[in-house]
Amino acid sequence: MQESAFLSILAQSGLITWLTVGSMLLLSIGVWAIMFRKWSSNRRQLRALVRWERELGTRPSLQDFVRLSKTLPESPMSRVTRGVLREIEGMSRFVSYDSLNARGQLVNESIERSVDIEKDLNERGMTYLAFCTATGPLIGLLGTVWGIMDTFFAIGHHGSANITVVAPGIAEALMAVLAGLIVAIPSSLGYNAFAGFNRRAESFMYNFGSEMVSAFKRADLAALEAANPAATASAAPGGQE
Numbered sequence: 001m002q003e004s005a006f007l008s009i010l011a012q013s014g015l016i017t018w019l020t021v022g023s024m025l026l027l028s029i030g031v032w033a034i035m036f037r038k039w040s041s042n043r044r045q046l047r048a049l050v051r052w053e054r055e056l057g058t059r060p061s062l063q064d065f066v067r068l069s070k071t072l073p074e075s076p077m078s079r080v081t082r083g084v085l086r087e088i089e090g091m092s093r094f095v096s097y098d099s100l101n102a103r104g105q106l107v108n109e110s111i112e113r114s115v116d117i118e119k120d121l122n123e124r125g126m127t128y129l130a131f132c133t134a135t136g137p138l139i140g141l142l143g144t145v146w147g148i149m150d151t152f153f154a155i156g157h158h159g160s161a162n163i164t165v166v167a168p169g170i171a172e173a174l175m176a177v178l179a180g181l182i183v184a185i186p187s188s189l190g191y192n193a194f195a196g197f198n199r200r201a202e203s204f205m206y207n208f209g210s211e212m213v214s215a216f217k218r219a220d221l222a223a224l225e226a227a228n229p230a231a232t233a234s235a236a237p238g239g240q241e
Contacts, residue, residue, distance in 0.1 A: 017172045020143035024179035027132050031183060034125040035190040042197050048075035049204055056208075062215045076118045076201070077208055083114035084212060095220050107216050111209035118205060122198045129194070132187035140180015147173025 051072065056064055069081035087110035091103060151169025 016146040017143055017176060020139055020146075020176045021179045023139060024136065024183050027136060027183045028186075030128060031132050031187045031190065034128055035186065038125055038190075038194050042194065044074075045076060045201060046197075048072050048077065049201065052077050052208065053204070056211065060211060060215055062212070062219050065212055065215065076121075076205060079118065080111060080114040080205060080209065081212070084110050084216075086110075088216070095223055097224065100217060100220055100224075103220060104213055104217050108209070108213050111212060115202070115205045115209060119198070119202055122201060126191060126194060126198075129187045129191040132183050133191055136180045136183035136187065138180075140176050140178075140184075143176025143179065144173040147171075147176060 052068060052075065055068060065081045066085065069078040069085075072078050084107055087106055091106065092099075095103070147169050149169075150172060154169055
């Protein structure tokens with residue numbers, strides 16, 4: 001019954017209503033395609049985040065990051081880890097107490113660059129959803145105004161406000177509103193849900209990066225202490241002068 005009424009109204013509608021409904025249909029196809037793709041991508045990413053968090057533990061070493069990056073090569077954290085490893089490979093093998101902070105800063109900058117790349121990947125499709133959220137109701141409003149104009153024109157043309165004169169224009173106006181809402185509501189819900197996920201993923205990646213910097217500094221300190229045990233002993237509280 002409802003489908004028959006919808007098709008009947010559409011069949012009797014004017015060009016503007018057809019254009020409104022058609023454009024909303026095209027936008028809606030794009031919205032659902034992006035939402036399905038991002039839902040699938042975010043689901044995989046969430047599983048990877050949970051696994052990284054579970055397997056890293058509370059005090060991970062640099063070797064733990066390398067091991068997990070090979071186990072989950074397509075996860076965002078693996079890509080961040082590979083970027084950090086490339087930065088470390090370009091560093092000097094010589095480590096001193098004076099260079100510890102500078103080396104840690106280089107690793108931190110590499111992490112920030114990699115996280116920014118992941119943020120850009122997560123933002124793909126969000127602009128389209130925001131566009132549909134804002135534009136859908138406006139295009140629907142255009143069709144609504146046109147339907148109301150048709151209604152008043154019909155009233156003036158027939159000299160009567162009989163329901164048979166008014167109903168077609170009002171039906172066109174309501175159809176335009178419906179078409180706009182069908183696009184705006186899913187895109188708005190999807191945008192907010194994905195934006196929330198992106199914020200949580202970004203926070204996790206920065207925390208993850210902080211853990212990696214700490215692991216790198218611990219490895220540097222361990223290498224220094226192993227190479228200079230005497231200097232380490234004298235630097236410790238109560239050590240020999």
